[in-house]
Amino acid sequence: MIEIKHVSHTFKIGKKDNEQEIPVLTDVALHVHKGEVVAIVGKSGSGKSTLLQTIAGFLHADVGSIQINGQETMHFTEEQHAAFRLDNFGFVFQNFQLMPGLTAFENIELPLILQGVPSNERKQRVQKLMEQIGLTEVAKHYPNELSGGQQQRVSIGRSLITNPPIILADEPTGSLDSETEQEILALIKDLNEALGITFIIITHDDEVANVAHRRFRMHDGILKEEA
Amino acid sequence: MLFKDQIAFVRQHIRKNKMRVFMTVLAATIGCAFLIVLASVGFGIQQTMNNEILQDEQVTRIQFYDQNATTEDLDKIKQQDHVKAVLKHTTVHYDVTASLKDRDVYTTNSFYDMKDYQAVKGKLFAGTYPKNDKEVIVGYHFAQGLLNEKERNAISDAELNVKEGEQVDYSKYGYQGDIIGQTISVAFKDQGEEGQTLTETFKVVGVTDKPSYDWQRDTSLIFSDQALPMIEKTFTKTEDNISAEYVIHVDHMENVMPLLKKLKDDGYHVYSVLEQMDQINMFFFVFKAGLIFVGTIAVLISSIGIFNTMTMAVTERTREIGVLKAIGASPKLIQRLFLMESAFIGILGTVLAVILSYIISIIVNITMPLILQAATNEDTFTKQAFVFSVIPWQLVVIAATISIGVAMISGWRPARKATKIDVIQALRQEL
Structure with a gap:
């Protein structure tokens, strides 16, 4: 499903005449199977989020190969990346990244609007999904009227609505209390088991990593699988 | 999306x-x-x-300035497409005063071939076109312009005493009767040192249409060109005292400019008000x-x-x-x-x-x-x-x-x- 080979990336800092190169990813290799939950753990600044951004196409790695569903994405243009993300990825962010001016329902509906799905079909699909993830009661609420857990559920709903094969989650429980964290992790597990969705979870929390089938540790840009 | x-x-x-x-x-x-x-x-x-x-009706006219235009030239122009008529307009450059009994008016004069003039002008406001050298058509305001001394004084007084925002009513002055049929005396006077004067009587047979603009006052005299020999007998004809211009009348406004261009190309000195409009x-x-x-x-x-x-x-x-x-x-x-x-x-x-x-x-x-x-x-x-x-x-x-x-x-x-x-x-x- 996801095949990453020899991916390296360096950040350049400082002025042009005194530029410093800081390696953030060094010869990263990762193979993720379909329906797998993979956790990438590591300290802040270890490069785990950079790897996720590289997979998503937010960042272009200097060298290497990233194949997703058999497609090499390293040389995609920005337009191609956007189209690929829309159809293949769902995103769950630490701080939810919901649109403040849209209701929970409208936030979940957003990717379908981008896909050009007709209004009637959108309404049906969002309604059905909201029932499945227990958000029916807050459908008309705006993000600032929701609890952290509810906001993250909406965020997960938004990532699921287009039925993507892969969900990339960057610290999905980072802003939640421990009780809500458990709820969200249980939801991820359920979705993986029920729908066979592949998850790549970035976290610094070992407990969160426990939901994963396999766990990788990122340290100074070097990725290693843990037993 | x-x-x-x-x-x-x-x-x-x-x-x-x-x-x-x-x-x-x-x-x-x-x-x-x-x-x-x-x-x-x-x-x-x-x-x-x-x-x-x-x-202004001038939009369908082309002025043709050539004192030495020959009959061949005029015939050639007349044969052009869309030309309704070529009217020869002669003006005598002398002081012209018309009088009727104790009334008189200082005026302008024009001499036309009445057949051509009628073809172009059509129906008059009143009366008919002159049939001989002793008949004349007068402008729409000619009768109103015929004033005696008493009326001139009355107008001067009225103009002096007119209140702000009001206007002098000129219509109550001038000759009030029917001007058609009246015999007027017309004096052509040379302003030069010799000071020759020719005085002739003419019978008013017609009145021209009202001018296009309200502010225009037409007191002119329009004679048949048959009257010209009478003038030329008294005054020596020069370009300065008796001049002629030709006016080419075109059927429609849109045909004026193409015809004008053609005539210019043929070397004629022609002018149309439409040129000015351009x-x-x-x-x-x-x-x-x-x-x-x-x-x-x-x-x-x-x-x-x-x-x-x-x-x-x-x-x-x-x-x-x-x-x-x-x-x-x-x-x-x-x-x-x-x-x-x-x-x-x-x-x-x-x-x-x-x-x-x-x-x-x-x-x-x-x-x-x-x-x-x-x-x-x-x-x-x-x-x-x-x-x-x-x-x-x-x-x-x-x-x-x-x-x-x-x-x-x-x-x-x-x-x-x-x-x-x-x-x-x-x-x-x-x-």
Whole structure:
């Protein structure tokens, strides 16, 4: 499903005449199977989020190969990346990244609007999904009227609505209390088991990593699988 | 993304910043309305001038100046397509005074071949055309112009004592009876040292039509060219004292310019008032272009508002744009959404500006003549069809193109900026 080979990336800092190169990813290799939950753990600044951004196409790695569903994405243009993300990825962010001016329902509906799905079909699909993830009661609420857990559920709903094969989650429980964290992790597990969705979870929390089938540790840009 | 959803998306953002968008639309409206109203003055004055020229029957005439024109020349011209008649107009350059009993009038004179003249003029106001050298047609105001000493004094007194805003009624003066059938005495007097005078009597047989303009007073005498030998017998004919010009009468106005060009190409000295109109139109073309240019500056100033509004919108929505890009919105779509927003401001501003301009134009055309009349004490502005502002559809198209185009250009840079927003940086922004 996801095949990453020899991916390296360096950040350049400082002025042009005194530029410093800081390696953030060094010869990263990762193979993720379909329906797998993979956790990438590591300290802040270890490069785990950079790897996720590289997979998503937010960042272009200097060298290497990233194949997703058999497609090499390293040389995609920005337009191609956007189209690929829309159809293949769902995103769950630490701080939810919901649109403040849209209701929970409208936030979940957003990717379908981008896909050009007709209004009637959108309404049906969002309604059905909201029932499945227990958000029916807050459908008309705006993000600032929701609890952290509810906001993250909406965020997960938004990532699921287009039925993507892969969900990339960057610290999905980072802003939640421990009780809500458990709820969200249980939801991820359920979705993986029920729908066979592949998850790549970035976290610094070992407990969160426990939901994963396999766990990788990122340290100074070097990725290693843990037993 | 469906177009319907794109519209809904833009509408939602506009609703969120109602006041800011309203002020920007207002600026765009004022800018565009200024352009339209300013240019409409150019169109208005041009229309007024063209109407003035076209109202005159001279538009179907071509003047032909050639004292030595031969009969062959005239025949050649007469044979051209669309030529109705070639009228020879002879004028005697002497002081001409016509008198009837104790009344007299200082006047002008014209001599025509009456057959040609009748063919061109058609029906007279009253009476018939002269059949011999002793008959004459008089101008519409000729009888009114025949004054005696008593009436001249009365008019002088009336003119001195006229109250502000009132006018002297000239119609009660002059010869009040039927001028047709009266025998008038006409004196041709040489202003030179010799001071020769020829006095002849003529019978008035007809009265010409009322002149085209209210302010024109026609007291002229129109003789048959059969009367010319009588004049030439007394005065030695020179180019200075008896001159002739030919007037080519054309069937329709649109045939004047092609015929004029042809005659010029053939080497004739010809002139038409339409040539002047061409020059006037060329002048107004440049004048209107200048006004549109000045108006465009106002539109450009208003575009700064659009640029600011759109830049603010992009800056405020950086995180939202980042989220949209992250979940799969293409840069092209983001650019289109912002361009649609600036286009909306431009289109709404233009539509309102067009409506406002028409309202201003109507008000100006109603009130300006009244204001000018009050200021100058002249009723010319209210009596004549004076048009100050005209908004033709072409002006609306030009102004709309400039206004919407400028709005789109103003929105283009912020829209490009939106597409360049870095997803990672945008997602790091706080709510």
